Amino acid sequence: MDSLLELRDCTMQFGGLTALSKLSLQIGPRDLVGLIGPNGAGKTTVFNIITGIYKPTSGTIQFGGQSLVGRKASAIAARGVARTFQNIRLFASLSVYDNVRAAFTMHLKHGIAHALWRGGSFGREESEISDQVIDILKIFGLEDQRDVECKSLSYGDQRRLEIVRALATRPKLLLLDEPAAGMNPREKEELMELIQFVKEKYQIAVLLVEHDMKVVMGICMRVAVLDYGEKIAEGTPADIRKNPEVIEAYLGEEAKGPPPAPTL
Amino acid sequence: MNQFLQQLINGLSLGAIYALIALGYTMVYGVLRFINFAHGDVFMLGAYVGLYARRYLAGQTQAGPSLGLAVSVLLISMAVCAIVGMVIERLAYAPLRNRPRLTVLITAIGVSLFLEYGGQQFFGAGPHFFAPIIPSYKMHTGALSITSNELIVFSVTFVLLIALTFIVLKTKLGTAMRALSFNPTAASLMGINNSVVISFTFGLGSALAAAAGILWAVKYPAITPLVGLLPGIKAFVAAVLGGIGNIPGAALGGLILGVTETLVVGYSDLLHIPPSYKDAVAFVILIVILLFKPSGLLGKTTSEKV
Amino acid sequence: MRPKIYFLIGVLVSFLVWYFVPMDQYIREIVLTIGINIILAVSLNLVNGHTGQFSIGHAGFMAIGAYFSAWITTVGAPTWWPSLDLSGGLAGTLVFLGALLAGALLAALAGLLIGIPTLRLRGDYLAIATLGFGEIIRVVIQNTEVVGGSRGFSVAYGYATIFWTYLFAALTIYVVANLVNSAYGRGFLAVRDDEVAAESIGVNTTKYKVIAFVLAAFFAGIAGGLYSHFKQYLHPDRFNFITSIEVVVMVIVGGMGSTFGVIAAAIVLSLLPEALRFIPQFYQQIFGVSLPHLVDDLLKNRMMIYSLLLIILMLTRPQGIFGGISGRPAFLFKRKSVRADGLAS
Numbered sequence: 001m002d003s004l005l006e007l008r009d010c011t012m013q014f015g016g017l018t019a020l021s022k023l024s025l026q027i028g029p030r031d032l033v034g035l036i037g038p039n040g041a042g043k044t045t046v047f048n049i050i051t052g053i054y055k056p057t058s059g060t061i062q063f064g065g066q067s068l069v070g071r072k073a074s075a076i077a078a079r080g081v082a083r084t085f086q087n088i089r090l091f092a093s094l095s096v097y098d099n100v101r102a103a104f105t106m107h108l109k110h111g112i113a114h115a116l117w118r119g120g121s122f123g124r125e126e127s128e129i130s131d132q133v134i135d136i137l138k139i140f141g142l143e144d145q146r147d148v149e150c151k152s153l154s155y156g157d158q159r160r161l162e163i164v165r166a167l168a169t170r171p172k173l174l175l176l177d178e179p180a181a182g183m184n185p186r187e188k189e190e191l192m193e194l195i196q197f198v199k200e201k202y203q204i205a206v207l208l209v210e211h212d213m214k215v216v217m218g219i220c221m222r223v224a225v226l227d228y229g230e231k232i233a234e235g236t237p238a239d240i241r242k243n244p245e246v247i248e249a250y251l252g253e254e255a256k257g258p259p260p261a262p263t264l
Numbered sequence: 265m266n267q268f269l270q271q272l273i274n275g276l277s278l279g280a281i282y283a284l285i286a287l288g289y290t291m292v293y294g295v296l297r298f299i300n301f302a303h304g305d306v307f308m309l310g311a312y313v314g315l316y317a318r319r320y321l322a323g324q325t326q327a328g329p330s331l332g333l334a335v336s337v338l339l340i341s342m343a344v345c346a347i348v349g350m351v352i353e354r355l356a357y358a359p360l361r362n363r364p365r366l367t368v369l370i371t372a373i374g375v376s377l378f379l380e381y382g383g384q385q386f387f388g389a390g391p392h393f394f395a396p397i398i399p400s401y402k403m404h405t406g407a408l409s410i411t412s413n414e415l416i417v418f419s420v421t422f423v424l425l426i427a428l429t430f431i432v433l434k435t436k437l438g439t440a441m442r443a444l445s446f447n448p449t450a451a452s453l454m455g456i457n458n459s460v461v462i463s464f465t466f467g468l469g470s471a472l473a474a475a476a477g478i479l480w481a482v483k484y485p486a487i488t489p490l491v492g493l494l495p496g497i498k499a500f501v502a503a504v505l506g507g508i509g510n511i512p513g514a515a516l517g518g519l520i521l522g523v524t525e526t527l528v529v530g531y532s533d534l535l536h537i538p539p540s541y542k543d544a545v546a547f548v549i550l551i552v553i554l555l556f557k558p559s560g561l562l563g564k565t566t567s568e569k570v
Numbered sequence: 571m572r573p574k575i576y577f578l579i580g581v582l583v584s585f586l587v588w589y590f591v592p593m594d595q596y597i598r599e600i601v602l603t604i605g606i607n608i609i610l611a612v613s614l615n616l617v618n619g620h621t622g623q624f625s626i627g628h629a630g631f632m633a634i635g636a637y638f639s640a641w642i643t644t645v646g647a648p649t650w651w652p653s654l655d656l657s658g659g660l661a662g663t664l665v666f667l668g669a670l671l672a673g674a675l676l677a678a679l680a681g682l683l684i685g686i687p688t689l690r691l692r693g694d695y696l697a698i699a700t701l702g703f704g705e706i707i708r709v710v711i712q713n714t715e716v717v718g719g720s721r722g723f724s725v726a727y728g729y730a731t732i733f734w735t736y737l738f739a740a741l742t743i744y745v746v747a748n749l750v751n752s753a754y755g756r757g758f759l760a761v762r763d764d765e766v767a768a769e770s771i772g773v774n775t776t777k778y779k780v781i782a783f784v785l786a787a788f789f790a791g792i793a794g795g796l797y798s799h800f801k802q803y804l805h806p807d808r809f810n811f812i813t814s815i816e817v818v819v820m821v822i823v824g825g826m827g828s829t830f831g832v833i834a835a836a837i838v839l840s841l842l843p844e845a846l847r848f849i850p851q852f853y854q855q856i857f858g859v860s861l862p863h864l865v866d867d868l869l870k871n872r873m874m875i876y877s878l879l880l881i882i883l884m885l886t887r888p889q890g891i892f893g894g895i896s897g898r899p900a901f902l903f904k905r906k907s908v909r910a911d912g913l914a915s
Contacts, residue, residue: 051770073769082770089767091760093827102756106772112781115752116745118574122752129753169771299694356881365693366624367888370822373626373815374880381874385867493811497705500698540720544709547702554699555687 003062004029004205005050005081005173010059012045012229019045020229023059027173032199032206034216034237037226038249043209044086046226047175051083052076064172078106082171084162086178086209090150096161097146100133103168133168139201140164140194156187160194167198173205174198180212188212192219217241225249266407271530272523277414277483279522280421284476285499286506286514287428288469294445294509295465298365301372302352303473304496305379306345308489310474311481312387314341315394322395334397334416338478342471349470350463358459376496383489390488394481417479424475425515428468432511437464445509498525498546505553507563516561521546573748580740588733598732602800604840605735606793609742611820611836612829613789616746618818619826620755621782622762623689624697626814627704628790631677633809634707635791636798637717639673643799644726645716657727666729666799674791680707681787682780689779704814712806722805730800738796742789747829749785758782759827812873819876823883823890831892843872 003026012020020042027033035043049056050063052073061068068076091099110122137143140160145153150161159179166174176195180188196219199206210216216223217237225233225240227249233240240246285307292300317340321333356375360368384390403410432438440461443451452458480495481487502521506513525545532539553560593601610628617625647656647665656662688699717723749755760768761775768775798804816839824835846869850861860866868874883890 053766053769072774073766074772074774077770077772085767085770089764089770091763091767093763094756094759098756098759101753102760102768102773103771104753105757105760108754111754112749115749115754118572118748126753165771299698356885359885363888367884369624369694369697370818370888371881371884373818374877374884377815377873377877378881381871381877385871385874497701501702504698538713540713541709544706547706547709550702551688551699551706554691554695558691558695 002029003027004031004064005207006060006062007046007050008060008062010046010049010056010061012042012049012054013057018229020049020056023226023229023231025224025231025234027205027207029172029205030199030203032195032219032221033208034220034223035207035209035226036211036213036216036223036240040228041226042229043226044177045229047083047177047207047209050076050175051081074106077169077171080170080172081175082166082169082173083175084159084166084177084179086181088158088162090158090162090165092149092151094150095147096137096142096150096153097133099150099161099165100136100168101129103165104129104132106169136164136168155182156190159183159191163194163198167202171204173207176206176208176210178209178211180210180215188215191215195219267530270408271526273408273410273414274530275523275526276519277417277522278526279502279519280417281476281479281483281518282495282499282502282522283515283518284421284424284472284479285495286503286518287511288473289500289503290506290508290511290514291441291465291469293503294511295441295462296357298357298368299372299500300357300466300469301369302375302379303469304492304499305376305383306349306352306470306492307473307477307480307496307499308383308487308492309348309379310341310345310470310477311394311487311491312383312392312477312489313344313474314338314397314478314481315392315487317341318395318397329396329399331398337397338420338475341474341478345474345477346467346471349466349473353463353466358462380490380493387489391486392488394485394487396485397478397482413483416482420475420479424472428472428511431468437461441465494543498543501546501550501553504558504560505549507560510560510562513560513562521549524549573744577740577744580743581737584733584736584740587736588731593732599800600840600844601732602730602735602796604837605732605739606797606800607817607820607836607840608739608833609789609793609796610817611824611832612739612742612746613786613793614817615821615824615826615829615832616750616758617779617782617786618821619828619832620746620750620762621758621779622826623779623782624693625700625783625786626697626811626818627684627700627702627707628786628817629809629811629813630704630707631681631787631790632794632797632813633711633806634677634680635670635673635794636804636809637673637711637714637723637794638676638791639669639795640723640725640798640804641717642669642672643729644724648726662727662729666727666734670792670795673795674788677791677794678784678788681784685780685783685787686776689776689783701811701814704809704811708806708809711809718804720806722803725798725802725804728799728802730796735796735800738789738792742792743829743833745785745789750829762827816876819880821890822888823879825890825892828890828892831890834892835890839876842875846870846872846875 005027007023007025010020010023011018023046035046037043045054048054050061050068052068052071052075055070063079063081066079091102094102108125110125115122134143134146137146142157142161142164145157150158153161163176163179180191183191192215195206195208198204208216208220220237222234223237223240224231225246232249233243233246285303288303289300292298292303314337317337318333321336352375356371357368360371398412398416400412403415432441440451440456441464443454443456444458444461448458498521499518502517503514504517505520506515506517525542528535528537528545529539529542610632614625614628617623643656643665654661656665684703688696688703691699711717712720750758757768757773757778760771760773761778765775820835820839821832823839824833825831849869850866853861
């Protein structure tokens with residue numbers, strides 16, 4: 001399988017602190033991979049170097065055959081990498097509708113001149129975008145809240161909106177940073193279904209950082225484990241659960257979680 | 265060579281005043297991560313309080329300029345302005361402690377304008393004449409001359425810097441100030457009352473600005489309520505130059521700025537820069553620093569964690 | 571109704587008012603000042619309000635537009651076309667419009683050159699940098715003998731009429747409002763609310779910031795050109811930090827991000843000095859006695875009132891009077907921690 005995303009020997013140093021050390025990771029175009037590890041292991045840093053917020057001190061990152069290192073974050077997003085954030089980063093003063101609409105700016109066929117002149121093609125594209133926004137909101141059950149200020153949404157809805165906004169950029173790879181944080185068990189069930197639905201419907205790869213073992217073991221095909229910036233194990237959820245190093249570093253009691261879901 | 269040394273002395277005395285003001289900016293920034301736009305106007309207030317204090321004291325005692333008069337005026341002005349600084353903080357900035365920096369910045373601009381135009385209202389538009397507080401004489405060493413004005417600037421600044429260093433390094437409040445500048449949450453968990461320390465910082469910075477105001481008025485006796493505008497901005501540049509939040513940096517930045525400005529004017533023929541561009545010197549330095557090393561000469565570059 | 575129709579109505583009304591409504595000199599001056607302030611406020615709002623970048627050097631761009639256009643009509647054009655009668659008519663109008671455009675383009679270029687390096691800075695640093703550049707522009711103009719320097723500069727013709735001023739005001743409103751209310755324009759608001767998130771959905775934050783800055787500079791240049799051909803006298807002190815702050819106050823009071831709000835604020839704040847002048851008279855008429863001297867004095871101190879307004883507003887309603895209508899600008903309320911997103915994970 002050709003990998004969609006390939007990190008090779010990526011190291012990230014902040015002054016004297018080494019956050020990531022020679023990390024290699026491969027993600028195929030239809031994979032659902034989980035990234036776990038204790039706090040401080042470097043998981044969000046992995047996201048940050050992939051999405052261009054940091055430039056890795058050394059190593060390569062290839063996406064669809066092209067290097068991502070050194071590119072601006074918006075350029076990387078334009079290539080098809082979308083993400084959500086650990087502390088939800090919605091556009092607080094915008095409505096649900098506008099949060100998603102903002103994600104369409106990337107694929108606009110017209111620019112400033114059209115926005116000012118407002119000719120025929122502008123109108124057509126605007127209503128196309130409008131339709132697409134409504135469609136995607138409908139699919140995820142947010143359509144009836146479209147004009148609500150996103151701050152007023154419930155926590156679970158806000159997380160969902162962030163995922164919807166990321167999907168609106170038509171990505172090939174979706175990075176989810178602790179999407180289950182702060183959710184109750186029912187919401188987590190819904191989240192697991194949501195992620196699997198998204199992966200199937202949009203035919204994308206998903207890389208998931210999570211602390212909740214039930215979620216990770218429940219939906220991931222493969223799991224990579226980080227500790228102190230190094231990958232200490234990678235394999236199926238069942239393998240990981242049995243891996244002594246992983247248990248020692250992290251899992252402990254939670255190793256006795258529920259059995260993994262059948263592979264998709 | 266002599267001309268250069270003379271210019272250097274002039275520049276250092278100007279720079280010392282900038283340094284005193286810059287220290288206030290940098291301390292407040294260190295503790296609150298906030299640029300107190302109104303700081304330059306506390307400097308102006310210091311000059312005016314000194315002016316009125318002098319009138320009152322000299323009127324009471326019928327005394328002429330003397331060391332005693334100078335010291336009293338300085339102390340009175342510093343005390344009054346320390347209080348004013350703390351009051352401003354309590355009324356205008358403390359309620360906005362949890363708001364984004366932009367909101368507080370706008371408020372600070374408002375306070376600054378209020379002090380300036382309120383000053384025009386209260387003191388009159390000026391200019392007002394600051395009568396001498398020390399007897400004037402000139403010292404000659406070789407071909408160089410140092411006036412009493414410069415002497416008082418150097419000695420007062422020196423004393424205040426020593427005092428400040430002592431306070432910051434050796435006292436509980438000073439150490440608390442430094443702790444706050446590193447990590448406010450940890451500081452309060454260690455039992456530090458952040459509000460008290462912040463007030464103290466404002467008071468300390470304002471006292472220094474007041475001293476700077478008196479020294480300025482000694483050098484340039486015609487003062488107006490808007491006298492704080494330019495020196496205030498330039499002192500801010502000095503603080504950024506040295507590394508905002510860094511106390512020795514502020515002093516260093518002030519001296520460098522004072523010397524540079526004086527040399528640009530002094531050698532304007534040689535440099536082909538008309539002396540009227542002297543005010544632009546500070547801004548050019550600011551732009552260069554912000555573009556190439558925003559953390560300043562002595563500051564550390566901190567990368568933001570996302 | 572389509573925005574273009576609003577714009578054309580605006581132009582038509584300006585024309586009709588200019589042509590048919592008689593005005594004495596005093597009223598005319600106030601109306602022209604309001605128009606110019608609307609252009610300044612709406613254009614600055616694009617940067618400060620819609621894109622959330624705090625720029626306090628707007629007067630610098632106004633100065634560039636004012637001085638350059640004035641130089642063209644007063645010094646340049648008579649030199650290049652000495653036989654033309656520039657006092658009015660078609661020739662005069664064309665020269666005026668050309669000069670206006672040239673001034674605005676130069677201001678826009680300055681905006682580009684200044685914006686690209688400084689828009690990398692955040693918050694207070696950006697504010698200080700724009701302040702610095704505004705002052706540098708002023709000092710440079712002060713030292714430019716060709717346009718009079720600190721002696722001032724007299725402008726030959728008063729081309730700025732109510733028609734032209736309000737035509738350009740309508741144009742400014744049209745451009746800014748249309749831009750922001752499109753899918754493309756949501757990008758500006760995204761940059762304002764959360765730059766990191768904006769980048770993550772493909773919004774090139776630097777590009778948006780620079781575009782806003784350059785457009786704002788362009789219209790500030792237009793405002794400057796109109797100003798110079800209205801007052802017919804220029805002095806560098808007229809374009810200092812205080813002038814920039816006056817525009818900033820309009821934007822803040824009106825509500826950052828609300829085009830309607832800043833227009834209203836521009837109108838109210840332009841009328842404020844006149845209104846303040848009338849209060850003592852009203853008081854006298856109603857109560858029969860004149861105001862205490864102190865109060866009367868205070869009312870004349872417009873900047874002091876502005877400053878109190880700013881402070882009180884920030885403490886009580888930082889989103890301005892109208893800022894709550896089209897979405898409360900969260901960037902004035904929510905404390906975004908510098909250590910943004912999740913820490914080490």
